[in-house]
Amino acid sequence: MAFERSALTGNDIERLSNAELLVALLQRSNPRTELSRSDRYNALAIQLESIHTRLKAEPLSLIDVWSEYAATAPTPYKYSQFVNRYSLWCKERHLKRAALNTRLSIVVNHNDLQTFRKWKLSNNRQLWERAVAILAISNGDNVASISRKIERSPQTIKKWCEIYAAGGFDQLSLPRTKAQSTKSLDDLKAKKDRLIKLIHESPRLHDINRASWSLSALAKVYERLYGASISKSSISEYFQAAGYKFKKAKKVLTSSDPEYREKLSKITQILSELTPNEKFFSIDEFGPFSVRVRGGVALVPGDEIRTIPQRQKSKGSLICTAALELSANQVTHFYSSQKNTREMIKLLTILIQKYKCERKIFFSWDTASWHASKALYEKVEEVNSEKYRSNNMTPLVELVPLPTGAQFLNVIESVFSGMSKAILHNSDYQSVDECTMAIDRYFYERNITFTVNPRRAGKKIWGKERTEAVFKEENNCKDPNWR
Incomplete structure (x- = not known):
């Protein structure tokens, strides 16, 4: 059959060996097939560059391009042969072959x-x-x-x-949510309602010796009452979703004085109308405090642990009685052995002599008993008499007490807090005298600074006080961390 389809003659058969005859028969048995393959390959090779360009630029896959090719080519390759030809073409040219799967196309707004x-x-x-x-x-x-x-x-x-x-x-960006059955939702609501009911009751009603609820106590009582266990994390999650949080009680700065507004208005009115020949003093005592090794925050090497003895022998104690003049930010101070009326009268005497050129001075302090004693009022009445003032050339004195329980409005408390933070914390004074020298220097440097540049109150180290040294209703001048 192969001989009949071939173009070999009898002479060719006699001349060729058996091996050569076999090759000749195979080569000539179907000459049109070899020609057809060559034309098909060449036709595809011409298109491969444009196919590659389209695959990179358009949201197409190889199977899309092959479908177009197969519909138009007279004798197309099968898909696997088409992919193989394209892969070899890319490899010869060191190009990255396009993905076989369908490309996604999306435009981001x-x-x-x-x-x-x-x-x-x-x-x-x-x-x-x-x-x-x-x-x-x-x-x-x-x-x-x-x-x-x-x-x-x-x-x-x-x-x-x-x-x-x-x-x-x-x-x-919507989170995936798992659908819950109606029964699950009802059970969850019942758990939350039971927990809310529990926290409205005292733990002691359920034989829990606590003043307030903890997560573990709630879990224990819930299991005892309802026969179902519940984890502490679940309880916490339920309460957070309901808007409940564990919060520490905050100390509220309030005054119980029924005349709070009236007294506050009087002070603010005096300060707003203060003339150059009038002075307003904020007065208080700092202490008593013991002179000993004190702790505090300090910069130390990372491997060092700072310690102070828990039990110490005091080197003495101090009470600093002081007055802050608000208009010039100047402090007048001395040291007292006790807090009593006698020390207040001493301060009054010092101030009326120091500011004897003024027309009037105002004294503002808290409602401690020695600040409102009968003896003190009698002394004020005496220094305000015409005879005393003419003989001593002293100013008129007016007492403007703060509302009851409103120590947080006493501006000098802010100065005391700044002083304590600067020179008392982390201190180890060897004697009372050494401590008083440090306090004296602190107030001296503070007064000099605010005399030279009063507008920069609070900008220097001795001015790093809790609040600006001015009278404001919203201030909390007394800092418990530094007293």
Whole structure:
């Protein structure tokens, strides 16, 4: 049969050996087939460059391009042969072959671009992987490479693209919620209601020796009452969802004085109308405090542990009685052995002599008993008499007490807090005299600073006080951390 289809003659058969005859028969048995293959390959080779360009530029896959090719070519390659020819062509030219699977095409809205970039930098992995996938798809990357990078299936990535295309990134960022049955929702509501009911009752009613509830106590009582266990984390989650939190009680700065507003208004009116020949003093005592090794925050090497003896022998004690003149920010102070009326009268005498050129001075202090004693009022009445003032050339004195329980409005408390923070904490004075020298120097330098530059109150080290040294109703001048 092969001989009949070949073009060999009798002379060719006699001349050729058996091996040569076999080759000749095979080569000439179907000459049209060899010619057909060559034409088919050449026809495809001409198209491969344009096919590669289209695959890179358009959302097409190889199977899409093959379908077009097979519909138009007279003798097309099968799909597997087509892919093999394309792969060899890319390999010869050192080009990256296009993915076999279908390419996704998506356009990111310009307004959404900034949000996706933030998601890409987020610590939230869910937002990060969505942003990386959407941005990569919009840049033309194939799904397979994106899937390997973010460790998500191609189906999931396609789903994100569909969600974004349909509803934007608002829908894309919605957390996945698992549907719950009606029975589960009812049980959950019953648990929450029972827990809310429990915290409204005292723990002692349930034989728990506590003044307030803890998570472990709630879990224990809940299991005892309702026969179902519940974890502390679940209790915490339920209460957070209901808006409950464990909070420490805050000390409220309030005054119980029924005339609080009237007294406050009087002080603010005096300060607003204060003339250059009038002075307003904030007065108080600091102490008594013992002279000993004191702790505090300090800069130390990382491996050093600072300690102070729990039990110490005091080197003495001090009471600093002081007055802060508000208009010039000047402190007048001395040391007292006790807090009593005699010390207040001593301070009054010092101030009327020091400010004898003024027309009037105001004294403001808290409602301690020695600040409102009969003897003190009698002394004020005496120094305000015409005879005393004419003989001593002293100013008129007016007492302006603070409301009851309103020590937080006493401006000098802020100065005391700043002094304590600066020179008493972390101190180890060897004697009372050494401590008084440090206090004297502190107030001296403070007064000099505010004399030279009074507008910069609170800007220097001795001015690092809790609040600015001015009278304001919203101030809390007394700092418990530094007293």
